[in-house]
Amino acid sequence: MYDFTLKGFLNADINTVYGAFNNPDVICKWFAPGNLVVTQFMSNFSEGGHYRAVLASPDGFQQTIVGTYQDIQENQKLSFTWRWDDTNDMTKVEVNFFQTPNLSTRIELTQSGFHREQDMLHQQYGWLACLEKLSLATRETTAKVA
Secondary structure (H helix, E strand, O other): OEEEEEEEEEOOOHHHHHHOOOOHHHHHHHOOOOOOEEEEEEEOOOOOOEEEEEEEOOOOOEEEEEEEEEEEEOOOEEEEEEEEOOOOOOEEEEEEEEEOOOOOEEEEEEEEEEOOHHHHHHHHHHHHHHHHHHHHHHHHHHHHHO
């Protein structure tokens, strides 16, 4: 099995960053890499609740992600399953949130359970691109609040 962990800092407080993982309006701004966009996001944000995200490219190609929330600890930890709708391969995503003294947020995102290294590397690249968008989305949210 293959897995990866990404670590980074976001220039926003922990409430804003954690909220970006459960507020559908904010998720739609960052939860798709590159030129993909989230066209639909449905969620029952509770432990055992399900989510579904539809991503679309400019040429109309669509991909759907489905999963179940497993562990929700507000402003601390979020874990959920991840499966592309056209496969049976289920992985697990775990995100840990840490408030820093300067009011930025450190996150550690791990995705585990890949059967193929190529799939893991592709997903890792996707998360890196999404986290860049998350940085912008949380900055916009913080600016609106300030």
